[in-house]
Amino acid sequence: MPARRRRPLPWLAASSAASAVVGALLAVPVLAPPPPWHLLAPLCIGIAALLAVVAGWRARQQAGALDAALARAALAESERDALQRDVHLRERLERELVQAKQAAEAAAMAKGEFLATMSHEIRTPLNGIIPMLELIARGQLGTEQREMLRAANDSSLQLLRIVDDILDYSKLEANRLELEITSFNLRDLLDGVLQLMQRSAEAKGLRVNLQLDPAVRLPVRGDPVRLRQVLSNLIGNAIKFTARGSVELRVRRLGETPAQHLLRLEVRDTGIGISAEQQERLFRSFTQADASTTRLYGGTGLGLAICKRIVDLMGGRIGVESGSDQGATFWFEIPLLKVIGDLPQLQGGLPRLHALLVGADLRLYQRLKALLPNWGVQLSKVDSTQEALERLRAAGPALPPYDLVIGDLDGLRQSARALQRAVGRLPAPHGVRLIWLYGEVEIPDEIRAHGALLSRQAADLDLRGMLALAAAAPAASVEPASPDDALYPAHAAEPTPTSAIATEPELDTAAGPASPPADYRLLLVEDNPVNLLVAQKLLDVLGYRSDSATDGAAALARLDAQPYDLVLMDCQMPVVDGYAATRQWRQSEAAAGRPRLPIVAMTANAMAGDRQRCLEAGMDDYLSKPVNRELLAECLQRWLPHRAANAMPVNAALADVALSADAEEATAENAAAPTPTAAVAATPAVSVADTAPMLPPTPLPVLDIAVLDELRELAGGATTAQIVELFLDDAPQLIQRLEQAAAIPQLDPLRDAAHTLKSSAANVGALALSAAAARIEAGVRAHQLERPAVAVALVIAEFARARLALKGYRNTLRDAAESTAP
Missing domain, CATH: 3.30.565.10 (Histidine kinase-like ATPase, C-terminal domain)
Structure with missing residues (x-):
């Protein structure tokens, strides 16, 4: 069968032609082929299926994301709940911690208050027991009683130390203990x-x-x-x-x-x-x-x-x-x-000396070897008396002579007396001084009677003073009366606290008969009630009548109202001080042509400048507080019997004012100790600084019982108790004035309050308190008081001690009065 001839499709042929034309001419438009409509339906179905698959996948993805978000939300909620629980727990714990802290602080405060209260409650009877034991120890006791008393006193002090330790530790534990510089x-x-x-x-x-x-x-x-x-x-x-x-x-x-x-x-x-x-x-x-x-x-x-x-x-x-x-x-x-002006201690002051130590104690030699070269003393050492005598006798051009022999009494023992005799028999040119250092060995009578003795435990300053005295004294003349003195020879003159200033030579009391004290009328000007009562009692005991005034203005009013024979004038008082009152009276006295009225300053200041200031203000004489009865009597007898002789001004006598050695040395540091007696001298005072070494300062007692005993003898126990009670009532007010003045600070009120407290404390025998107040006054006067609050705190501490001792003495007086009452 013949092949079937296919005819080209018209559009294909046209397309081919068009392509040819395009290829040839490039000017023919291209016609797109029609879509394949038969493939459109499957394509749409595929796309729809794909979209469905994608949508499902996305739906599953979103569902998973939602589930994850929900899970995260649930987890976040659980975490939030847990956090809230933690926050609530933390807040509760913080509240509990704050409560525990507050409870601990309250417990610590309660413990501190308890310790402070118990310390006070224990210390109060102890501070009543200890002063009483000290007072009992002053009486006549047998040996057994004294031993029992010593045991009781030691036990009381031990208990007091334990209480102090516990209280101090509680302060340290609470970081409340501060240093006072x-x-x-x-x-x-x-x-x-x-x-x-x-x-x-x-x-x-x-x-x-x-x-x-x-x-x-x-x-x-x-x-x-x-x-x-x-x-x-x-x-x-x-x-x-x-x-x-x-x-x-x-x-x-x-x-x-x-x-x-x-x-x-x-x-x-x-x-x-x-x-x-x-x-x-x-x-x-x-x-x-x-x-x-x-x-x-x-x-x-x-x-x-x-x-x-x-x-x-x-x-x-x-x-x-x-x-x-x-x-x-x-x-x-x-x-x-x-400290300000810090200098090396103990520089020079001794002449070049050559000393020989006799003794085998190496520790003693090391101590002296460290000290003596700093004082200009060359030291040699031998172990026995025989070696010492050989050294002393061999002195000559080749071997310089010895100026001092220091014997160790404990080391030499039996040969000590031989050394004493041998040194005493040395020829005069040797000029050797012998000093014995004693310890636990009994001192032979021969050395006790003729030797210069110093304790091995004596301070370096005491040893230096003994060496200075031995260097200045002739050979074999350094002989103290007994070793109990342990410091200086008995014949060395002690500095006598003579303070006074006399504007006239001493009057001859034989010039005329003295009138009886009762015939004179005195004016006592004093703002401090304690000092006023003490002075009144002293005048009563001496037989003088007196009126009182509490400031200079009141004193001037009294002087204008009636005549007085003598005025005892405090210097620092409110309203009108003693200096201004004296100046005003002298002016009115001269204007009216009246005879000169004797005005005697009575103040606690013992500085030379203060005494001169009294004279320049017109005062005639000066008595330091606390006033001594004998010195007050001498002052009154000096001025009262010869009023006519005192009518003439005494300005010409100001050039002859004599200031005693102790007043010249009353610096801001040493003025702290109140002068025990303030003598009013009619002749110039003689300095003893060149004849005796300066005694080292000794701590002042909290309460000098002798001052109160003397006051009791003068005024009686009831009056003494009244004076003590008056001081205990008045002193807190003075201390309050000190605190207020120190807080600002106001120096003049601070000085005035310290001055008043110094004198009133000295009148009742509170010597340590008087010294603390005197340091404030002296520091203000010298412009060297750097921390007033610290100084006032020391005054407060001393007053606390003095108050306890004074209360104990007052209670003793009251008990004695009750026991003697019918």
């Missing part, structure tokens, strides 16, 4: 601590020694109370744990900065020692080396913990070096501030 003399502090510990050491047969590096500066600034507390604790522990041997306190200088000294203080003992394991437990509260220590030696275990906290507070560090049965060395290093 003030100036003090380091040597005085060290001597005071050793003297306090001397009795307990002697009771155990122990020696207590002090080795002070000469390079240490003595005037420093710091907290002397807390430093004394640390030393007392360490030395007390050393004595407690040492059965035999010695306890030594060493002080040396480590270095300095422009503002501070760095010192190291060591307390060495020969006691039981402390092992390395036990040392790790020291300086913790209520902890001792082991339990047996408490059983054997007692104690609370607070002492070392308090020491560490105080030393840390001072910016220092503390430690211990020891071994079992090898003794212990407790040391601490602290910085102490320098």
Whole structure:
């Protein structure tokens, strides 16, 4: 079958033709082929299926995302709930913590208040017991009674120390203990601590020694109370744990900065020692080396913990070096501030001397070797009396002669008298002075009667004073009356507290008969009620009539109203002071042509400038408070019997005013101690500074019973009790004025209040309080009172001590009055 001929489709042919044309001419339009309509339906179905698949997939994806979001939301809600629970728990814990903190603070405050209350309640009867024991000890007691009294007193003091330790630790634990920075003399502090510990050491047969590096500066600034507390604790522990041997306190200088000294203080003992394991437990509260220590030696275990906290507070560090049965060395290093004008201590002052130490004690030689070269004394040493005599006899051109021989009485023992006789028989050209240092050995009568004696434990200043005295005295003349003096020869003149100023030469009392005291009328001008009552009683005892005025204005009014024979004028008073009142009276007196009225100043100031100021104001004489009865009587007798002779002015006599040596030396530091007597001298006072060494300052007693006893003899027990009660009522007001003036500060009111308190405290025998007030007054006058609040705080502390002692004395007077009442 023949092949069927296919005819080309017309559109294909046309397309081919068009392509040809396009290919040839490129000008013929292209016609697109028609779509394949028969394929459109399957394509749409495929697309729809694909879209369905995609939509399903996306639906599943969205459903999964939604499930995940819901899961996350649920997780977030659970986390939120957990967080809310945590927040609520934290808030509850914080509330509980705050409540616990507040409860702890309240408990701590309650504990502090409880300790303070219990301390006060325990200290109050103790401070009534201890002064009473001291008063009883002044009476006539047998040996057994005195021993029992000493035991009771020691027990009371021990209990008081325990109470103080507990209270101090509670303050340290609460960070409420603050240091009070003030100036003090380091040597005085060290001597005071050793003297306090001397009795307990002697009771155990122990020696207590002090080795002070000469390079240490003595005037420093710091907290002397807390430093004394640390030393007392360490030395007390050393004595407690040492059965035999010695306890030594060493002080040396480590270095300095422009503002501070760095010192190291060591307390060495020969006691039981402390092992390395036990040392790790020291300086913790209520902890001792082991339990047996408490059983054997007692104690609370607070002492070392308090020491560490105080030393840390001072910016220092503390430690211990020891071994079992090898003794212990407790040391601490602290910085102490320098004082203004700090200079090396004990510079020069002694002539070049050559001294010979006779004795084998190496420790004594080391101490003297460290001290004497700083004072210009060359020291040599021999061990026996024979060697000493050979050295003394061999003196010549090759061997310079010795000026001093220092004998160790404990070391020489039996040969000491031989040395005493041999030195006494030396030819005059030798000119050797002999000084004995004694300790525990009994002093032979021959040496006691003819030797110069000084305790081995004497302060460096005492030793220096003895050397100065020996250098100035002729050979073999340094002979104290007894070794109990332990400082200076008996014939050395002691500085006599003569204060006075006399504007006229002493009058001859034989010129005319003296009138009876009752014929004279005196005006007493005094603003302080205690001083006023004391002066009135003194005048009553002397037989003089007196009127009183409380200020200068009232005194001038009384003087205008009626005549008086003599005025006793306080200088510092309100409204019009004594200086202004005297000037006004002198002016009116001269204008009216009246005879000169004797005006005698009565004030607690002992400075030379104050006395001159009294004279320049127109006063005629001067008495220092507390006023001595004999001196007051002499002053009144000097001025009252010859009123006619006193009518002439005495300005010409002002050039002849004599001021005593003690007034010249009454600096701001030494003016703290009130003068026990204020003599009104009609002749110039003689200085004794060149004839006797200056005695080292001694701590003033809280209460000088002798002052009150004398007042009781003069005015009676009832009046004395009244004076004491008046002082106890008046002093708090003065202290309040001091506090108010120190807070601003206002220096003039501060000085005036301190002046008044100084004199009234001295009148009732509160010498330590009077001294504290005097330091404030002197500091204000010299413009050197740097921290008034600290000085007033010391006054408050001294008043607290004085008040307890005065209350005890007052109660004694009342008891005595009740026992003698019918």
